Amino acid sequence: MSLIIEYSWCFFLLCLLLGVGYAFLLYYKNKNIIYGKTMRIIMASLRGTVITLIAFLLLAPMLKFLTKQKEKPIIIVAVDNSESLKLGNDSSFYINKLTPNLNQLIHSFGNNYNVRPCLIGEKVRFLQADQPISLDYTDKQTNISEVFDNVAQNYTNQNLGAVILLTDAIFNVGANPFYKIEPLNCPIYTVGLGNTELETDQLISSIQHNKQTFQGNFFPVEVNVMATKLAGKKSLLTVEDKEGNEVFKKELMITGDNYFETVRFNLQAGEKGIYRYHVNLIELENEMTYKNNHATFFVEVIDSKEKIAIIYNSPHPDIAAIKQALELSDKYEVEAVAAQNFRMNPEDYSLIILHQLPSLQNNISSLLSDIQNKGISCLYILGKQTNLTAFNKLNSGVLISQNKTLFNDAFPLLNNNFSLFTLSEDIKQIISTFPPLYTFFGDYKLTVSSNVLMYQKINTVSTDYPLIFFNQVAGRKIGVITGDGIWQWKIHNFIAKNNHEQFNELINKMALFLSVKADRSFFRVHTKNLFNETEDVRFSAELYNESYELISEPDVLMTISSEDGKQYKSLFSKEENHNYSLRMSNLPSGEYHWEASTNIGAKNYLKTGTFVVKEVELEIQNLVADHELLQNIAQKSGGEFYTPNNMDQLVEDIKKNDEITSIVSYHKIYNHLLNSWLYFVVLILLMGSEWFLRKWGGGY
Amino acid sequence: MKVMNRIFSLIIISFLWIISSSVTTFAQEIALLKYRGGGDWYANPTSLPNLITFCNKNLQTTLNPQPATVEVGSADIFHYPFVHMTGHGNVIFSDEEAKNLRIYLMSGGFLHIDDNYGLDKFIRPQMKKVFPELDFIELPFNHPIYHQFYKFPNGLPKIHEHDDKPPQGFGLIWEGRLVCFYTYECDLGDGWEDEEVHKDPLEIRTKALQMGANIIQYVFTE
Numbered sequence: 001m002s003l004i005i006e007y008s009w010c011f012f013l014l015c016l017l018l019g020v021g022y023a024f025l026l027y028y029k030n031k032n033i034i035y036g037k038t039m040r041i042i043m044a045s046l047r048g049t050v051i052t053l054i055a056f057l058l059l060a061p062m063l064k065f066l067t068k069q070k071e072k073p074i075i076i077v078a079v080d081n082s083e084s085l086k087l088g089n090d091s092s093f094y095i096n097k098l099t100p101n102l103n104q105l106i107h108s109f110g111n112n113y114n115v116r117p118c119l120i121g122e123k124v125r126f127l128q129a130d131q132p133i134s135l136d137y138t139d140k141q142t143n144i145s146e147v148f149d150n151v152a153q154n155y156t157n158q159n160l161g162a163v164i165l166l167t168d169a170i171f172n173v174g175a176n177p178f179y180k181i182e183p184l185n186c187p188i189y190t191v192g193l194g195n196t197e198l199e200t201d202q203l204i205s206s207i208q209h210n211k212q213t214f215q216g217n218f219f220p221v222e223v224n225v226m227a228t229k230l231a232g233k234k235s236l237l238t239v240e241d242k243e244g245n246e247v248f249k250k251e252l253m254i255t256g257d258n259y260f261e262t263v264r265f266n267l268q269a270g271e272k273g274i275y276r277y278h279v280n281l282i283e284l285e286n287e288m289t290y291k292n293n294h295a296t297f298f299v300e301v302i303d304s305k306e307k308i309a310i311i312y313n314s315p316h317p318d319i320a321a322i323k324q325a326l327e328l329s330d331k332y333e334v335e336a337v338a339a340q341n342f343r344m345n346p347e348d349y350s351l352i353i354l355h356q357l358p359s360l361q362n363n364i365s366s367l368l369s370d371i372q373n374k375g376i377s378c379l380y381i382l383g384k385q386t387n388l389t390a391f392n393k394l395n396s397g398v399l400i401s402q403n404k405t406l407f408n409d410a411f412p413l414l415n416n417n418f419s420l421f422t423l424s425e426d427i428k429q430i431i432s433t434f435p436p437l438y439t440f441f442g443d444y445k446l447t448v449s450s451n452v453l454m455y456q457k458i459n460t461v462s463t464d465y466p467l468i469f470f471n472q473v474a475g476r477k478i479g480v481i482t483g484d485g486i487w488q489w490k491i492h493n494f495i496a497k498n499n500h501e502q503f504n505e506l507i508n509k510m511a512l513f514l515s516v517k518a519d520r521s522f523f524r525v526h527t528k529n530l531f532n533e534t535e536d537v538r539f540s541a542e543l544y545n546e547s548y549e550l551i552s553e554p555d556v557l558m559t560i561s562s563e564d565g566k567q568y569k570s571l572f573s574k575e576e577n578h579n580y581s582l583r584m585s586n587l588p589s590g591e592y593h594w595e596a597s598t599n600i601g602a603k604n605y606l607k608t609g610t611f612v613v614k615e616v617e618l619e620i621q622n623l624v625a626d627h628e629l630l631q632n633i634a635q636k637s638g639g640e641f642y643t644p645n646n647m648d649q650l651v652e653d654i655k656k657n658d659e660i661t662s663i664v665s666y667h668k669i670y671n672h673l674l675n676s677w678l679y680f681v682v683l684i685l686l687m688g689s690e691w692f693l694r695k696w697g698g699g700y
Numbered sequence: 701m702k703v704m705n706r707i708f709s710l711i712i713i714s715f716l717w718i719i720s721s722s723v724t725t726f727a728q729e730i731a732l733l734k735y736r737g738g739g740d741w742y743a744n745p746t747s748l749p750n751l752i753t754f755c756n757k758n759l760q761t762t763l764n765p766q767p768a769t770v771e772v773g774s775a776d777i778f779h780y781p782f783v784h785m786t787g788h789g790n791v792i793f794s795d796e797e798a799k800n801l802r803i804y805l806m807s808g809g810f811l812h813i814d815d816n817y818g819l820d821k822f823i824r825p826q827m828k829k830v831f832p833e834l835d836f837i838e839l840p841f842n843h844p845i846y847h848q849f850y851k852f853p854n855g856l857p858k859i860h861e862h863d864d865k866p867p868q869g870f871g872l873i874w875e876g877r878l879v880c881f882y883t884y885e886c887d888l889g890d891g892w893e894d895e896e897v898h899k900d901p902l903e904i905r906t907k908a909l910q911m912g913a914n915i916i917q918y919v920f921t922e
Contacts, residue, residue: 361760500807
């Protein structure tokens, strides 16, 4: 502790002078003083001291303290809680012994360490410091690297002493933890759980298949089978569909103790829907577990590809550029046809692109009215050959009037308020550098219902003439590109980026928006149809009133029923933006039917559908622990490797490690002397003694 | 205020009218490739104009009647969706030129090479320089390039006889797209020329123009 003032200590002399002067005037220049010589000296010095001390406060003196702080080392104890541990031969040890052993270990660290236990699995879960660990081995996935990421993020600026990692090191999600240890900058002590010995077992280690296929198509499936210590045995692989019909079978001769075989076969897709297939290996004697002899996979069968027709007045490079962009996404089958050759039914197409049509040569009026009557979405691309008079009659959303047949070079100018679909930042950036399209020079009158994606910028003048816009007329979606030459955008894209990604995305986003039929229902429910067991099942819903404004007053009820007749009922929660949402966690794997219902006014609305929750089988596909990885992690980080049997040694080793110790730090604390009560006690004592002496000496 | 707005938009419109007098009358131009090495890149002066006239008449295209001439290394090449090349002799692409042509073809451009007899041994190594990873492959007769507006079930028409060999159409295919079409032992370009140049009969010349129109249509619509 020390006393400091901001001014020079010479000022203290002034205070002293003041005190001495005051006392001198009071006791030596005062005629009424009656005390003796000694008394007078004592009393004068008391008064002088008080005045000096009070005056000293004017200098704002501060007291400086140093305080000591001890930061205990943090020990992270990360334990594997995944299924793979209880599937091995020594499962009883893990179920009965490991939990108490671990809590004992944590306890034995004592008070000098700050132990933070956490569980490894699908997600890292940190426990409260005093909460005992309780392992149930129910996690369906193992993500070890996430633990390291989490610790690196939250603890590295504290006194992180060590990480103790107890796992079988069979990670099936996330990165290889070996490459994540550097940021931790602390020793990692690893304890190898699980079994490294090859056990007698056969298993389906993985299944490769397409997630989606088209109706009636044959789709390939690859099943990888592994068998250990079963040389010479015969096995049988069967594949059954949902109804239990055998759709494939193959006998397997297990040729060695470390047998691996890839079985390939084709299955035929049926009608639209989600299909579940069971893959089974017959159960052989002495297998460590039969759980991994069975696996399931799901295939979604979808409609055949959507068709898009590009009908043109004359061959033009735009057509090839657009066709190639659309064909790259597997969604569409694209045909380019000259107008005079188009004989198909427009209803076969989810989008019709009309290039420079209607024109003088091809007025296609019957086709146009057919397209309009059947409500087929349309994208018009205007060009020099477009017959403007005929086009203006189409009610596309724009009227273009021309006095003279002239054309403009119109550069694209993105409308930042466009909201029908979102474009990536990359596209937004590149659009402003795209070359111009050739548009009609004239006056453009746009209907209010139009949504403009890009405006025309003519030379340097930004106009409100549309370059690309969309419109909905009586539920039918229409898009218009008011000029030709878009093929130059594709070329430019490649020159700028060495690929066509942005151009392709732009064309495909436009096609996707146009080809999806406008939803006119008042009650809409959105969800996926395939979920993983480890993820939440989510729904969102929207309600509209008669004028298609979003509303959120009515309640929406969801009923989900499982295959075995269990029902889950819940209400959608109402979100801020008038949307409804629903989230359900921990639904067991299986097929579900959902039914969402609500009342808008007096009308009842119902939407139904199905979804599948898919079992996550990662944990049973590999049961051989990887202790080598743990040894490497320990060695590289400066820790040690242990087995569950010599785990007690671990605590001793950490305690012996001089690097893992409390950090003592000192902090300076400043306090005004004015705030110190002791100072005032001294002052009062001084003044009190003087007062007492005065009374005692007979004064007043 | 309204009056001001009116005047302002009038000014804008008249301004736009002035700058729009730089009107592009023809939507696209196609170009003839001018290369170095000594070969006669200018061999058939009337062939491309005749092909353009034929396409504009029969396919309703709006190609500029006068083809442009573009050098292999020029940045202008990117303005043309279709570039034609002919000759009898030596061809040399410098490294820069080969790179420029490669980017042009990958970006979405197209090159039609017509061997006017004798070009073959010069152009093949030069195209290898442009696309070291690609080889010319012969396009089968059912390739869409032979089945556009005009049907050629037996592949390329034979225009001029030289070595008694059948005409062949080869292609360079980059990422699934035909970027270069090479007509060999065919003399297609000669068939596009004015009648008095080679004294070919009308039937042969029409076949040649029809095949040329097919190439244009294929490049523009597939």
